[in-house]
Amino acid sequence: MPKAKKEKLEKSRLIWMYTQMVRIREFEERVKRAFIEHPGVIRGHSHLGDGAEASIVGALSTRERNDLVMPSYRCHGYAIVLGSPARNVMAEIFGRKDGLCKGFGGSMHLADPAHHFPSANGIIGAGIAQATGAALTAQVKHPGQVVYCFFGDGASKQGAFFESLNMAAVWKLPIVYVLENNQYQAYTHYSLEDANAIAGDPLSQKAQAFSIPGVTVDGTDALKVRAAVQKAADRARAGKGPSLVESKFYRLSAHGNVITVPPLPTQFPEHEAIGVYGNRAEFEKWKAKDPIPRFRAHLMKDGVLSETKARGIENAARTELDDAVKFALASPLPAPEEAVNYVYA
Ligand SMILES: Cc1ncc(C[n+]2csc(CCOP(=O)(O)OP(=O)(O)O)c2C)c(N)n1
Ligand SMILES: [Mg+2]
Numbered sequence: 001m002p003k004a005k006k007e008k009l010e011k012s013r014l015i016w017m018y019t020q021m022v023r024i025r026e027f028e029e030r031v032k033r034a035f036i037e038h039p040g041v042i043r044g045h046s047h048l049g050d051g052a053e054a055s056i057v058g059a060l061s062t063r064e065r066n067d068l069v070m071p072s073y074r075c076h077g078y079a080i081v082l083g084s085p086a087r088n089v090m091a092e093i094f095g096r097k098d099g100l101c102k103g104f105g106g107s108m109h110l111a112d113p114a115h116h117f118p119s120a121n122g123i124i125g126a127g128i129a130q131a132t133g134a135a136l137t138a139q140v141k142h143p144g145q146v147v148y149c150f151f152g153d154g155a156s157k158q159g160a161f162f163e164s165l166n167m168a169a170v171w172k173l174p175i176v177y178v179l180e181n182n183q184y185q186a187y188t189h190y191s192l193e194d195a196n197a198i199a200g201d202p203l204s205q206k207a208q209a210f211s212i213p214g215v216t217v218d219g220t221d222a223l224k225v226r227a228a229v230q231k232a233a234d235r236a237r238a239g240k241g242p243s244l245v246e247s248k249f250y251r252l253s254a255h256g257n258v259i260t261v262p263p264l265p266t267q268f269p270e271h272e273a274i275g276v277y278g279n280r281a282e283f284e285k286w287k288a289k290d291p292i293p294r295f296r297a298h299l300m301k302d303g304v305l306s307e308t309k310a311r312g313i314e315n316a317a318r319t320e321l322d323d324a325v326k327f328a329l330a331s332p333l334p335a336p337e338e339a340v341n342y343v344y345a
Contacts, residue, residue, distance in 0.1 A: 014304050017061050019313050021053040021292050024077035026321040035257045046107040049077040051252035054291030058225025059178050062233050068116050070131035071150040073108035075120035082115040087327035096331035103334045125158030132164040135175035146236045147175045154185030169210035172241035176232040182251040204246035212242050219247030220291045250286035
């Protein structure tokens with residue numbers, strides 16, 4: 001490819017990455033706000049991906065057209081990056097008729113097969129087994145297709161993780177396992193010293209048990225995630241089997257938003273106030289590494305993004321997401337008689 005064309009392609013990809021990161025953040029901000037501005041509109045839990053933007057977009061930027069993506073229940077960002085219209089994703093979280101799954105899935109069970117997103121999963125670790133099954137189908141029926149499987153640090157303790165990685169390694173399945181180490185498993189810190197909750201740090205060393213590549217990357221740096229996941233995807237596509245990429249970042253919000261009736265007493269007022277479970281010093285340390293301003297500054301330094309262009313992207317995302325909320329609020333709830341539709345067993 002001529003140099004100029006390659007550079008142009010590179011530039012448009014970087015701008016695409018920044019745009020998607022901003023869209024995820026704006027989306028999640030609106031979900032968080034909905035719990036305050038429209039209490040009761042979102043039923044059940046809703047888990048946000050702020051802090052994960054570089055990890056999500058860095059990984060997904062390596063995807064080829066037919067590759068499948070299976071995130072955990074912290075899944076809003078994946079859907080909108082893959083192409084599901086933000087207004088339908090928002091309507092799904094609001095449980096509305098115009099939702100991605102007609103209002104039957106909710107925040108944790110988004111699915112959009114037309115956009116290569118078979119389903120998310122509320123059961124910790126279950127998606128790892130499902131994605132591994134999808135990779136077996138890919139190997140048998142769709143040569144060249146790679147499955148991207150995302151799951152948390154907590155999920156890497158589940159039996160499904162060990163069984164799936166064993167099978168994928170033995171059968172050399174075309175799958176990339178992205179372990180999203182956001183440092184918390186609900187309210188428990190991942191580190192051995194702090195909580196005695198998980199053995200082995202870095203968590204990527206679990207790959208050694210299966211003789212597959214395992215690497216830990218700075219998950220607040222979109223380009224570092226992209227490079228590691230690209231290597232893993234190339235390997236999978238070449239028929240050499242799975243890899244494990246541990247992407248380490250920080251959950252910038254609380255574990256999940258939930259409206260309970262009656263409301264639970266606030267057990268940790270300090271943490272609730274800043275939206276996370278950890279202490280303020282820890283939060284501030286990681287907030288300083290917020291992936292979005294970092295990537296913005298990087299692109300501006302390299303001359304990829306101007307202030308005007310960046311503001312244009314940010315304003316467009318705000319307009320898109322304000323519209324998504326309006327659309328979701330205006331959409332009706334599904335009719336009660338529809339409750340038994342789509343029930344197969
Ligand atoms: C099998 C199972 N056990 C327990 C839970 C309750 N639970 C919900 S979230 C969570 C923590 C998951 O932590 P992690 O895998 O790190 O994902 P994160 O929320 O940090 O993205 C737990 C234990 C569940 N949903 N499924
Ligand atoms: Mg976690």
